[in-house]
Amino acid sequence: MNAHLTDRGAVVTGWGTALPDRRITNADFEARLDTTDEWITERTGMKVRYHGGTTAGLAIDAGRRAMEMAGLTGTDIDYVLLCTTTPDWHVPASAARVQESLGITGGASDLNAACSGFVYGLVHAHALIGMGLRRILLIGSETLSRITDQEDRNTAILFADGAGAMVIEAVDGPGQLLSFDMGNDGTAIELLYCDIGDHLKMVGKEVFRRAVTVMVESARRSMEQAGVTADDLTLVVPHQANIRIIEAAASRLGLSMESVAVSIHRYGNTSSASIPLALVDAIDEGRVRAGDLVLLVGFGAGMSWASAVLRWPAMDGRTAS
């Protein structure tokens, strides 16, 4: 699965994030559920998360910021790919609202690969560019608070809302994506699922156990395909589900936590928004420069997983003809 599908690669040229207004602390859960700040912090690493808004609304805000940064308007975008496991409706795709609101003249669709969604979407975006599209708005946006039972201490503390977006543009030559890996094990569907109209159900311990394994294996496959080792990576951005999962996977991969992006204490688990939210924070903190190697690795319901190695591009605004 080498990523050099075509001579036409892609690079990221803009990014943005969005969070709803309602800030929820561990103390807020402590006040109404049988839980404590200490338990939540120790068992998950979470401190604060945000609830509210709609999936399309958050996606529009994050997408607009990414387009502004890239210096683009809606008519420049060939496709909006909205990664979400919490669409606003069954029909149509929530991306239709994003397309309309941002004045995008190209296609629009949703992609649901649960918490692996953003990395799946990144690969899809590169594939579409390889086939001739020029500019894609890739968004991970979620309103998980709407499908979480807020009375269930097992899940209420974990799942939250937010969005992160990236503009991906065609370039002549291989571009930023060095390798990728995507997979799914449908025998594990029952471990984490949500029926239509119901709340999320999760077998937390088993998801935890499998999460570490699939993250490590997927990351290794991507690193091997890219011909890089853990020491070569400047930044690793894992899905933010539990600090203990992140630490266990990092340790097995031989990664120092200094290279790992952690924003779980700020946003909780925002599924397909968690990787772009963590990546944008890391960029803002100056942790990645042109030429650096970046590993993204996600896992989630499905049970799905996906990883990708990127060579971080120079922001010189080049686009292919």
Ligand code: UT7
């Ligand atoms: O992004 C999608 C993928 N999702 C994940 O990756 C989540 C993976 N799983 C996890 O992160 C962890 O399994 C959890 C954070 C969900 C749970 O942590 P754990 O260390 O696996 O705890 P546990 O489920 O084994 O529960 C231990 C105890 C139980 O009590 P008993 O049976 O020992 O008396 C739970 O009822 O902790 C209890 N518990 C809580 N206690 C206080 C569960 N939730 C809470 C809570 N506050 N919020």
